[in-house]
Amino acid sequence: MGKILFMGAHPDDETFLPGATLAKYADLGHEIYVVSATRGEAGVWADVKPNGKSLGEIRETEHRKAGTILGIKTIEYLDYIDGTLANKHVDDLVTKLKEIAEKINPDVIMTLDLLGISGHIDHIVVSLVTTKMFQEMADIKKLYYFVLPEKVTSEIFNTTGRKVWGRPENEITTTINVERWISNKVEAAKCHQTQMRDVERLIPRWLTYKYDCFVLSGSRVESKFPEEDLFTGI
Ligand SMILES: [Zn+2]
Incomplete structure (x- = not known):
């Protein structure tokens, strides 16, 4: 069995984006690890009461609950503050991430589209x-x-006016059938109570998805496209 390490910027990134794929690979017996650069301190509270806790503390608790539902083995943080990543030196972030990755020794690493998806600069970093x-x-x-197909992002724009960055069909190298794991993603997303406004808006859309899409950005094994499995060639 293999190891997948996902690197995100915020505590909801893996659930809201490749959550169904991660739940599928955990179910298949692979080990899934998550590193988040921040604890989402700059996010919103929705209707959650602070009760003396900071947003970062509450979001970490939500994150760990969601991680349990997705079958994630460990979640670690690089301890940066939400929204400040673009002011840091890229080599410092690489060094911190490497320290964690070297312990895990993953076969596959996964992150968000270099285009940033929602356009959040932390995602691009x-x-x-x-x-x-x-x-x-x-x-x-x-x-x-992890990428969104352009047909999805243009539909989002047409129905909500929200700009989301996607990829044309011919750039997508890998398509994972996640139909059976959308419910895991939905359940995990509901753990993010502070982000409930986004969750309620997103769930109906997720329920229409059957596939998660990826671009294989780097590979040290032979790959034939299109792929239907992240471990093809390993
Ligand atoms: Zn994010």
């Missing part, structure tokens, strides 16, 4: 950092970007 780490760690076999 973690994608860049993960890409640099892949270049420096020769034992990692594959690097994937």
